[in-house]
Amino acid sequence: MQRLLRAGLATCLLASxxxxxxxxxxxxxxxxxxxxxxxAAYLQAEGVAPAPDSERYEWEVVFTLAYCAEDxxxxxxxxxxxxDCRLVRTRTFRAPWRxxxxxxxxxxxxxxxxxxxxxxxxxxxxxxxxxxDGVTLAPGAGVEAMRRWEGARFDPFTGLLWREESGGEIxxxxxxxxxxxxxxxQGERVLGAxxxxxxxxxxxxxxxxxxxxxxxxxxxCRPSAESIISRQPGYSPELGPGCTMAVLGPTEIxxxxxxxxxxxxxxxxxxxxxxxxxxxxxxxxxxxxxGDFSDWRxxxxxxDPQGDIPWYLDYNPDTDLLEFKVASxxxxxxxxxxxxGRHGNTKGREDRxxxxxxxxxxxxxxxxxxxxxxxxCYYGVTLGDDCEAQFEFVxxxxxxxxxxxxxxxxxxxxxxxRVKLGPSWYGREDERGRVRDRYKxxxxxxxxxxxxxxxxxxxxxxxxxxxxxxxxxECELRVELAGFLHDAAGRxxxxxxQRIDLAVGIEASGKVHGKKRWGADSTTPIHGYxxxxxxxxxxxxxxx
Numbered sequence: 068m069q070r071l072l073r074a075g076l077a078t079c080l081l082a083s084x085x086x087x088x089x090x091x092x093x094x095x096x097x098x099x100x101x102x103x104x105x106x107a108a109y110l111q112a113e114g115v116a117p118a119p120d121s122e123r124y125e126w127e128v129v130f131t132l133a134y135c136a137e138d139x140x141x142x143x144x145x146x147x148x149x150x151d152c153r154l155v156r157t158r159t160f161r162a163p164w165r166x167x168x169x170x171x172x173x174x175x176x177x178x179x180x181x182x183x184x185x186x187x188x189x190x191x192x193x194x195x196x197x198x199x200d201g202v203t204l205a206p207g208a209g210v211e212a213m214r215r216w217e218g219a220r221f222d223p224f225t226g227l228l229w230r231e232e233s234g235g236e237i238x239x240x241x242x243x244x245x246x247x248x249x250x251x252x253q254g255e256r257v258l259g260a261x262x263x264x265x266x267x268x269x270x271x272x273x274x275x276x277x278x279x280x281x282x283x284x285x286x287x288c289r290p291s292a293e294s295i296i297s298r299q300p301g302y303s304p305e306l307g308p309g310c311t312m313a314v315l316g317p318t319e320i321x322x323x324x325x326x327x328x329x330x331x332x333x334x335x336x337x338x339x340x341x342x343x344x345x346x347x348x349x350x351x352x353x354x355x356x357x358g359d360f361s362d363w364r365x366x367x368x369x370x371d372p373q374g375d376i377p378w379y380l381d382y383n384p385d386t387d388l389l390e391f392k393v394a395s396x397x398x399x400x401x402x403x404x405x406x407x408g409r410h411g412n413t414k415g416r417e418d419r420x421x422x423x424x425x426x427x428x429x430x431x432x433x434x435x436x437x438x439x440x441x442x443x444c445y446y447g448v449t450l451g452d453d454c455e456a457q458f459e460f461v462x463x464x465x466x467x468x469x470x471x472x473x474x475x476x477x478x479x480x481x482x483x484x485r486v487k488l489g490p491s492w493y494g495r496e497d498e499r500g501r502v503r504d505r506y507k508x509x510x511x512x513x514x515x516x517x518x519x520x521x522x523x524x525x526x527x528x529x530x531x532x533x534x535x536x537x538x539x540x541e542c543e544l545r546v547e548l549a550g551f552l553h554d555a556a557g558r559x560x561x562x563x564x565q566r567i568d569l570a571v572g573i574e575a576s577g578k579v580h581g582k583k584r585w586g587a588d589s590t591t592p593i594h595g596y597x598x599x600x601x602x603x604x605x606x607x608x609x610x611x
Contacts, residue, residue, distance in 0.1 A: 089181050093197075093223035106224040113220070115231065117160035126333035127155040128325035130263075130271060130288045133301060133537035139319035142290035143269050148314050149360070149537050150263040152273050152286060152325065154243040154338060162234040169219050169228040171377045173447045175432075181221065183228075185212060186447050188379045191437070197221045202228070215378070226591070227372075242373075243338065244390060244405065245364040247285075249275070250337060251344040258347040261364045271325075275340075277347035283340065288325035296322040302409050302539030305464035309527035311534045313358030320538040354394050354401045356545045358534040363403050363543065368392030371590045373407055383586025384408030385420065386573040391590040395548075395598050397563045400424075402456070402544045404571050404590075409539030411460035418578035419522070420460040423471070424544065427568035428453040428551070428560050430595075434488045435473045436507070438572055438589070448589045450568045453488050454560060456531050456546040457509070461523060468531035469520050470550055473507040478519050481508045486552050486560070512550055548598070563599030568592050 097112060099105025110116040131151040138145035172185040174197060181197035194212050195204040202219040204212060218230040249257040259277035266272055273286040288294060301318030332339040352362045371388045385408035392403040402424050404410070413420050425438050425448055432451035455471035472481050475489035491505045511520050511528035520526065530547035551560045561567060572589035576582070 089176060089179060089197075090223050090226075093181075093221075096199075104224070106222075109222065109224055113166075113231075114164045115162055115166050115234070117162055121161040122336075123159045124333075124335060125157040125159075126327070126338075127157075128286045128288070128327055129153050129155055129296065130290075130323045130325045131538065132271070132290060132321045132323060133314070134319050134321065135314060136301075136317035136319055139298070139321070142292070142295075142321065142323075146265060147271075147290075148318065149358075150271060151360070151536075151541075152245060152263060154247060154333070156241045156243065156336075158239045158241070158336070160237055162237055164231040165234045165237050166222075166229045167232050168372065168375065169216075169230055170375045171215055172228065173449055174221055174226065174228065175449045183216075183219075183221075184447065185215070186377045186379070191447055242389070245273070246367055247338050249340050251340045251342065253343055255344070255346075257340050257344045259344075259365070262361065263364070273325075277344050279345040279347075280342075283330045283342075284328050285331040285340075286325045286327050288323045290321065290323050294323045296324055298322070301537045302412070302535065304411055304413075304460065304535075304539075307465050307527070309468045309529075309532050310458070310465040311356070311358055311532075312537065313534070314537055318537045352394055354543065354545070356401075356532050356534045356543055358536065358543075360403075360536055360541050360543065363392060363541075366392050366394060366403075368403065369591060369593060371588070375588060376586070379584070381577055381582040381584040381586050383575055383577040383580060383582060385410065385412040385577075385579075386575050386586045386588045388571060388573060388588045388590050391571050391593070393569065393593060393596055395563075395596075397599050398549075399545050399547055400456075400561070400598065402546075402569075402571065404542050404573075405540055406542075406573070407540070410535055410542040410573075411458075411465060412463075412539060412579055413460050413575070414463050414579040416462050418462060418576050420575040421573070422458045422542070422544075423572045424456040424546070425450060425452045425570045425572060425589075425592075426454050426456075426551070426561065427451045427592075428565075429488050430566060430568050431488075434490060436491050436493050438493075438570075448570045448572060448592065450570060450592045454551045456544060456550075458531070458533055458544070459522070465527075466523065466525065467511065467520065467527040468533060468544075469509055469511045469528050470531070470546075471507055471509050472552060475505050476508075477502075477504065477506065478508055478510075481510050481552065482517050482519070484517065484552050485555050485557075487554060488560070561598060565598045566595050567598060568594045569596060 094104035097108040099108050132147040133149035174181050183195045183202050184191045185194040194208045195202050202216050246261045251257050259275050262274050270289050272284045275283045298321045301320050327333050330341050332341050352366050369391050376382045387407040390405040394401040411420050427450040435451040435453035438448045438452045458468045459466040473491045475487040480486050493507050495506045509520050510517050530550040533544045548561050570590045570592040574587040577586045
């Protein structure tokens with residue numbers, strides 16, 4: 068394929084990679100009409116931009132409603148026990164080439180270069196670097212690596228690796244969950260409080276409230292047999308202390324077709340509020356870990372691609388992360404995730420599911436360890452994992468919540484509650500079976516005392532609690548900041564006012580779906596999150 072590279076790009080790019088941020092340098096090679104870096108210019112240069120006048124957009128409004136099982140056959144009059152809404156955008160266009168994501172590795176910065184690290188069944192390994200010609204493999208990368216990375220390229224605007232395939236008529240589907248990424252008639256981003264309310268006559272309405280303007284109803288639905296898209300039984304794992312759901316009895320999950328109101332314009336690439344809106348604000352949510360997810364609806368987060376899976380893992384919808392949100396106060400950190408399937412979905416003694424909140428407490432990737440490949444499960448994350456909040460399901464049953472610390476020391480330091488951040492390892496033993504002097508330690512706090520825990524071990528940690536939605540797709544977690552231990556001077560490792568980097572990872576054996584290999588996924592990290600209501604602008608980072 069002939070690419071429209073600007074004159075001198077090869078020599079200028081190589082000379083500038085050693086200066087500043089190489090990712091920024093790459094973006095600056097693609098200026099738009101206003102002279103600023105433009106993703107559209109990048110796509111045009113790569114030959115994957117839509118042909119002129121070929122883009123078409125179709126939108127659908129979908130409400131997901133949970134009912135107690137005894138109410139599932141009277142949708143017109145019953146009140147749902149849980150509500151959710153999403154927009155589904157179908158984009159159709161023509162292009163000579165299409166971008167196909169490559170999930171087999173990650174890109175990170177190292178000494179002024181963009182390094183490509185490949186995930187494998189053994190461990191992550193560096194295979195090359197990003198250059199103007201794509202991914203340039205290092206000498207000795209091997210025949211298999213050459214085959215896997217042939218034609219791979221890096222998009223500096225999205226942080227994703229990709230390769231080209233023949234194009235033609237291309238269709239893409241995108242899901243937008245609350246809060247919708249809304250702009251007003253002037254193109255300004257709209258922020259406010261979102262809710263789904265049941266109105267007179269059984270109608271459900273998505274309402275946006277922005278200070279200084281009347282509440283705007285953006286979409287409605289009237290549940291009935293005629294409006295049903297799909298229905299299925301709700302999720303009902305065996306729960307225990309530390310894990311709850313809003314409804315503990317049988318439920319029915321019904322997806323219903325909704326309609327946008329005149330206040331929501333769904334004609335182009337983005338949802339638009341049809342009226343001008345004054346500057347709004349997202350109120351700090353007061354989160355309760357109770358299985359009612361309405362308190363998360365107004366809080367923005369980050370999205371994660373659906374279907375991202377490297378070659379050595381089996382796809383599992385229960386590990387396929389779609390959203391990640393964070394909140395905090397002076398005592399707790401709160402995390403929210405959405406998956407394509409069900410959190411904790413397992414069946415059988417050997418069917419296991421593990422959830423991790425990875426936290427880089429000092430924002431230094433050289434301390435802790437990088438959660439990449441180590442035991443046929445992980446999917447790489449670009450941060451230094453110092454400590455974790457986790458939970459475990461086995462055989463359709465919640466087992467426990469627990470902590471992880473990955474720094475200097477072993478069980479002795481963790482049990483004493485005085486630890487030090489530093490380089491560490493995931494595994495307790497090295498390749499020769501010798502116990503290391505620093506490795507990841509998993510522990511619980513129960514009755515004011517800490518204890519070491521391990522896989523399958525019963526006994527949840529008192530200061531980590533979770534809740535699941537009726538369909539299992541949503542999970543909320545609360546962890547006490549003090550539970551992440553203290554340093555030698557008695558200061559909390561994670562404290563109010565501190566900035567941290569964090570991400571979520573999930574891994575599962577997948578036997579409930581008949582899989583032979585594990586499935587796993589991780590989110591792109593949130594960088595520079597301010598603990599205890601002190602959010603700071605996210606930094607532009609290379610994706611996973």
